[in-house]
């Protein structure tokens with residue numbers, strides 16, 4: 382039985398992909414949701430990424446991560462189809478995975494997976510030499526995360542309050558209250574969902590018995606404008622994104638408007654700062670040279686400081702690369718939930734995690750088999 386209407390009120394901390402997805406999933410189920418974010422607008426955290434991929438993970442035994450990312454990508458693509466403009470906000474292009482060192486293996490039975498060995502024509506279209514090992518993910522494409530965040534926050538029933546730095550959370554009677562640095566109450570509701578990425582850790586710290594091992598993982602994307610490329614370079618651009626050693630995407634609008642190309646991203650552990658750095662552009666240039674050697678050679682000059690642009694952010698990771706979602710400790714801390722730890726796959730996972738939260742809190746059938754959902758459950762850290 383779902384909770385009575387007067388308790389179907391939630392505060393969500395963090396208006397990135399995770400928080401906006403939770404807010405959307407609760408609101409469409411009739412909940413009243415207030416989202417608080419310390420930033421002045423959309424895209425302050427990792428979800429400010431200019432463009433990224435929704436693409437599945439594959440493994441020979443079709444492991445838990447593979448099954449969850451496949452369900453997650455489907456959920457994201459359906460959400461994009463429902464809320465976004467195809468071609469400018471997202472596109473179902475298919476993604477070619479350059480299978481460097483042949484380390485990716487498909488399961489024997491791929492009938493319902495939409496991932497197959499890439500054809501010779503697809504390998505050629507990517508500009509890779511004949512015989513290059515590669516996979517083709519048909520159910521995959523690029524997304525501009527900010528557009529998805531903004532669209533999810535516009536769901537009727539969702540109120541967003543920007544410029545709200547939450548400093549503390551506390552249980553008051555049957556409700557959760559969130560407070561600012563001066564101890565002023567910013568909001569109160571029976572349900573509280575922390576979707577504030579790595580900063581969720583500081584909010585959880587005063588609550589004994591919870592130990593969620595969140596970590597920051599810095600990343601930088603290098604990008605440029607298509608209009609600045611020479612014809613010879615443009616002719617080498619693959620007609621779909623390519624991943625496998627970072628990812629290369631082109632023909633996607635930049636936040637300034639013109640179409641851009643994007644290569645990323647770097648991975649740096651234990652770094653809580655995200656300024657754009659010159660040496661990371663060099664790392665992305667090497668990444669492109671490995672992923673798409675002919676294009677990397679042709680575009681070497683585009684990484685000069687006068688041409689290249691950059692964006693950097695902090696992913697929030699958990700040790701097993703799976704997020705922490707839903708109620709944390711319902712007996713001890715009733716009403717407290719998480720949706721965080723999306724790692725390098727927030728585009729592929731946050732919508733599914735929002736749906737899981739919506740279903741858990743509304744006591745509905747889960748969007749994943751329970752045996753899979755338990756691998757995402759936040760209470761595994763209690």
Ligand SMILES: Cc1cc2nc3c(=O)[nH]c(=O)nc-3n(C[C@H](O)[C@H](O)[C@H](O)COP(=O)(O)OP(=O)(O)OC[C@H]3O[C@@H](n4cnc5c(N)ncnc54)[C@H](O)[C@@H]3O)c2cc1C
Pocket residue numbers: 394395396397398399400417418419420424425426427428429430432433434435526545546547548576577578580581599600601602628645646647692693694695696697720721722723724725726727728729730731
């Ligand atoms: C370089 C890079 C490349 C990536 N590429 C891909 C990709 O191709 N595909 C993919 O699937 N994923 C990719 N990701 C990962 C993806 O961007 C993230 O997993 C996702 O954006 C995380 O969303 P989130 O909402 O959990 O966190 P965030 O977007 O970081 O949102 C957290 C929000 O919480 C707010 N907040 C924090 N603390 C407080 C507080 N105390 N009070 C109020 N508000 C607070 C912040 O302002 C922020 O808006 C990439 C990430 C990076 C950095």
